[in-house]
Amino acid sequence: xxxxxxxxxxxxxxxxxxxxxxxxxxxxxxxxxxxxxxxxxxxxxxxxxxxxxxxxxxxxxxxxxxxxxxxxxxxxxxxxxxxxxxxxxxxxxxxxxxxxxxxxxxxxxxxxxxxxxxxxxxxxxxxxxxxxxxxxxxxxxxxxxxxxxxxxxxxxxxxxxxxxxxxxxxxxxxxxxxxxxxxxxxxxxxxxxxxxxxxxxxxxxxxxxxxxxxxxxxxxxxx
Amino acid sequence: xxxxxxxxxxxxxxxxxxxxxxxxxxxxxxxxxxxxxxxxxxxxxxxxxxxxxxxxxxxxxxxxxxxxxxxxxxxxxxxxxxxxxxxxxxxxxxxxxxxxxxxxxxxxxxxxxxxxxxxxxxxxxxxxxxxxxxxxxxxxxxxxxxxxxxxxxxxxxxxxxxxxxxxxxxxxxxxxxxxxxxxxxxxxxxxxxxxxxxxxxxxxxxxxxxxxxxxxxxxxxxxxxxxxxxxxxxxxxxxxxxxxxxxxxxxxxxxxxxxxxxxxxxxxxxxxxxxxxxxxxxxxxxxxxxxxxxxxxxxxxxxxxxxxxxxxxxxxxxxxxxxxxxxxxxxxxxxxx
Numbered sequence: 001x002x003x004x005x006x007x008x009x010x011x012x013x014x015x016x017x018x019x020x021x022x023x024x025x026x027x028x029x030x031x032x033x034x035x036x037x038x039x040x041x042x043x044x045x046x047x048x049x050x051x052x053x054x055x056x057x058x059x060x061x062x063x064x065x066x067x068x069x070x071x072x073x074x075x076x077x078x079x080x081x082x083x084x085x086x087x088x089x090x091x092x093x094x095x096x097x098x099x100x101x102x103x104x105x106x107x108x109x110x111x112x113x114x115x116x117x118x119x120x121x122x123x124x125x126x127x128x129x130x131x132x133x134x135x136x137x138x139x140x141x142x143x144x145x146x147x148x149x150x151x152x153x154x155x156x157x158x159x160x161x162x163x164x165x166x167x168x169x170x171x172x173x174x175x176x177x178x179x180x181x182x183x184x185x186x187x188x189x190x191x192x193x194x195x196x197x198x199x200x201x202x203x204x205x206x207x208x209x210x211x212x213x214x215x216x217x218x219x220x221x222x223x
Numbered sequence: 224x225x226x227x228x229x230x231x232x233x234x235x236x237x238x239x240x241x242x243x244x245x246x247x248x249x250x251x252x253x254x255x256x257x258x259x260x261x262x263x264x265x266x267x268x269x270x271x272x273x274x275x276x277x278x279x280x281x282x283x284x285x286x287x288x289x290x291x292x293x294x295x296x297x298x299x300x301x302x303x304x305x306x307x308x309x310x311x312x313x314x315x316x317x318x319x320x321x322x323x324x325x326x327x328x329x330x331x332x333x334x335x336x337x338x339x340x341x342x343x344x345x346x347x348x349x350x351x352x353x354x355x356x357x358x359x360x361x362x363x364x365x366x367x368x369x370x371x372x373x374x375x376x377x378x379x380x381x382x383x384x385x386x387x388x389x390x391x392x393x394x395x396x397x398x399x400x401x402x403x404x405x406x407x408x409x410x411x412x413x414x415x416x417x418x419x420x421x422x423x424x425x426x427x428x429x430x431x432x433x434x435x436x437x438x439x440x441x442x443x444x445x446x447x448x449x450x451x452x453x454x455x456x457x458x459x460x461x462x463x464x465x466x467x468x469x470x471x472x473x474x475x476x477x478x479x480x481x482x483x484x485x486x487x488x489x490x491x492x493x494x495x496x497x498x499x500x501x502x503x504x505x506x507x508x509x510x511x512x513x514x515x516x517x518x519x520x521x522x523x524x525x526x527x528x529x530x531x532x533x534x535x536x537x538x539x540x541x542x543x544x545x546x547x548x549x550x551x552x553x554x555x556x557x558x559x560x
Contacts, residue, residue, distance in 0.1 A: 050468070052559040080470035092462055104469040109257050151469070 001063055001081065001158035001190045002028045003049060008058030009214075010044050018044040019214045022058070026192060031185040033201045034194040036211035042194040045211070046161050049192075050082060051075050080108050083152030083189075085162040090148055091136040097123070097147055098132040104155040122154040126180060142173040149180055153189075160184055162193045166200070174200055262478070269482035273490075280487075283451050287491025290444050291538055292498040294437035295526070299499060301429050303524050307514055308390055308422055315388030317400050319380040320411040330378045333408050337382060342399055347381040354379055377410065388416045390423055441541055444491070448484050448545030456480060456553045463557045473554060480550040481543055488542015492535045499526055 003026040010019040019041045026032055034042050047053040048060060051067060060067045062078070070078060083104075091100050098119055105115045123129045126146040128139075136144055145165060152160060162181065166174035178193070178200060185191040195201060201208060210218035273280040321330055327350060338346040349357070354376040359365050384399055386392040396414060404412040456463065466476050503525035514521045526534065 047559075050559075052468075076467075076470045076472040076475075078470070079468065084468060086468065090465075092465060094462075103465065107466060107469055107471040107475060109261055111257075155469075 002026060002030075002061075003159070003190070003192075004059075004061040005045075006059040006061070008048065008055050008060055010041075010048060010053060011056045017214055019048075019055075019211075022214075022216055024209055024216060024219060026190060029185070029188050029190055030207065031182065031191040032193075032207040032209055033204070034192060034209050034211065035196055035198065035201060037196070040211040041214040042211055043163055044214075046084075046086075046163055046192070046194060049159075049161060050084060051078055076107075080104065080155060081158055083155060083157035083160045085145075085148045085152045085160075085165045087164050087167060091144060091151075093135065093137045095135075096132065097128065097134050097136055097139070100136060100147055101132075101150045101154050104151060108155065118154055118156075119150075122150040125153065125183075126150045142169050142176070145169065145173075145177060146180070149177070153184060158190060160189050160191045162191075162195075164195055165193060166195060166197055171200070175203075178204055265478045266482045266485075269479050270486050272479070273483065273486055279451075283447065283487055284490045284494060286447055287444050287487060287538070287542070288494035288498060290440045290447070291491055291495035291534070292502075294433060294440055295495055295499045295534060296502055297433045297436065299503060299525055301426070301433055303510075304429070305390070305426060306524055307517075307521065308426070315384060315396060316415050317382040317384060317396070317403060318413045318415070319382060319403055319406075319409045320413075321378045321380065321408050322410045323377045325378060325408055327378070329408065330380070333406070334380055337380065337403075342385050342395075344383045344385045347383070349379040349381060351376050351378055388414075388419060390419065390426070393419055393423055441537075444488070444538070444541050445545040445548065448487050448542050449549040451487065452480050452484055452546045452549040453553055455483060456550060456557070460557055463554060464559055467557075467559055476554055477547075477550050480554075481546045484542040484544075484546020484549075485539055486542070488538040488540070488545070489535060491542065492538025495538065496526060496531050496534050 005022045005024050008019060008022045009017065011017050022041075022045065034045065036042055044053060048055050048067075049062070051070070054068075067078075092103075101119045101122055102115050105118060110118075120129060120132065123132055126149050128143060128146055128150065131139060131143070136147055139147070149162075149165070152162070160181065165181070166177050169177065174197060181191050181193055182204065207220065208218070209216055321333070330350075331348065334346045334348045337343055351374045355368065355374050358376065359368055382403065384396055386395060388396055393416060396416065397420075400412050400414045403409060463476055503523060507523040507525075510523050511521055
């Protein structure tokens with residue numbers, strides 16, 4: 001999936017301008033990091049791609065389609081093509097790991113036989129195959145984060161968005177999580193990860209978009 | 224490979240140049256079998272979820288069933304009263320009091336004329352003398368009557384209509400009475416069915432009372448279910464948000480709550496039916512004994528199969544509607560931020 005922002009801005013009703021004049025083009029199969037201070041607009045940018053928020057001006061093209069042309073009824077189908085790992089709206093603790101990961105498949109009406117196979121495949125990829133019957137509460141922070149990733153990729157999305165996926169994890173676990181994203185990228189998924197862990201980003205050697213007060217101040221490889 | 228898989232495969236392999244719109248359309252499409260299976264599954268899951276909170280669910284179901292069994296019970300009572308009174312039929316008489324200036328010949332010709340009508344079985348002619356004799360025998364006013372200079376009584380025609388009088392024929396008999404009152408020779412008409420008219424009025428009143436009460440209590444059930452579902456939506460707020468995030472349609476999110484309302488309504492209706500059947504059985508012995516004092520061969524009526532089905536249908540519809548009212552508003556309120 002490719003994403004193109006053309007002079008995109010987002011003003012909230014409060015008057016706060018979260019993004020202004022944002023331009024970038026994320027090509028099919030590319031991986032990029034989004035960095036900047038908290039409040040620089042990273043989350044807002046991702047919410048615009050997910051159509052959780054709508055831009056105030058400018059154009060967002062997803063595979064060449066202007067998101068402004070999609071009405072509320074098209075939003076669910078759009079979101080099904082994107083896998084997300086968000087800080088809030090994480091796991092549901094009233095059901096097993098399996099059921100958490102199966103949610104995107106159930107929502108799209110997948111065959112129950114298929115659901116079993118694909119959930120296990122996704123859990124296998126994140127290294128949690130043996131824990132499908134557990135309650136997420138019983139697992140560690142790093143494992144919970146990986147459940148979230150399994151849920152994001154179970155639908156085989158063409159785009160993976162992650163907002164601070166290594167937030168509360170120690171450096172070793174953070175590196176593992178980032179490597180997971182890199183693996184998905186290697187099989188052709190477009191990946192965008194918002195993070196302020198600059199040291200980790202530096203080691204990954206991918207494109208980095210730096211936001212500052214709603215503007216992209218740097219776009220390029222990390223050196 | 225099913226058509227759905229085919230489509231998905233095609234979507235995944237498609238070059239980026241393929242229009243997103245068409246992909247969106249294919250991602251949205253459900254086959255009928257899928258849709259049916261999804262509904263079946265959701266329906267079952269909603270029921271299981273009710274059992275997850277047994278006490279709260281039972282309370283709601285009991286409140287609904289009480290609200291429904293009240294109009295249902297009154298309906299059964301009304302049905303029995305109507306049945307009893309329907310069986311109360313007897314020969315009715317319309318008495319025509321003729322003008323006193325009419326002589327016997329004129330009166331007799333009217334009597335013949337009336338007896339040829341199809342809605343009249345027979346006409347009994349009571350002359351002034353016969354009337355006087357009858358009056359003397361029955362009233363004991365012999366002396367007073369004999370003191371009068373002349374016979375004050377009019378000629379009376381006792382018209383026996385073809386139809387016996389009952390609630391069902393009351394209207395046609397009243398029409399016949401009005402018809403006969405129009406005759407020039409007739410001064411006054413009397414239909415001896417006043418008691419039946421009163422009964423009909425009371426029954427009509429009872430019917431309206433039951434309808435009004437039913438409407439009120441059904442509105443109460445709507446509110447009860449609506450409120451319960453609203454709380455259920457609120458308690459599953461996080462789940463609703465996650466489902467929206469992973470691309471659930473509003474219809475998909477709404478469905479389990481609508482089925483929850485459906486189950487509340489159906490279970491409430493079922494319990495109400497059971498309560499009514501139990502109540503009918505409980506009152507049947509004294510009720511039958513009471514009615515048999517007036518009328519023999521009476522059997523107490525309760526809900527029959529089709530009425531049970533009707534009760535369940537109504538309660539299921541009311542439950543689902545109550546859920547719909549609550550859900551359509553509250554799910555829109557829960558938005559990702």
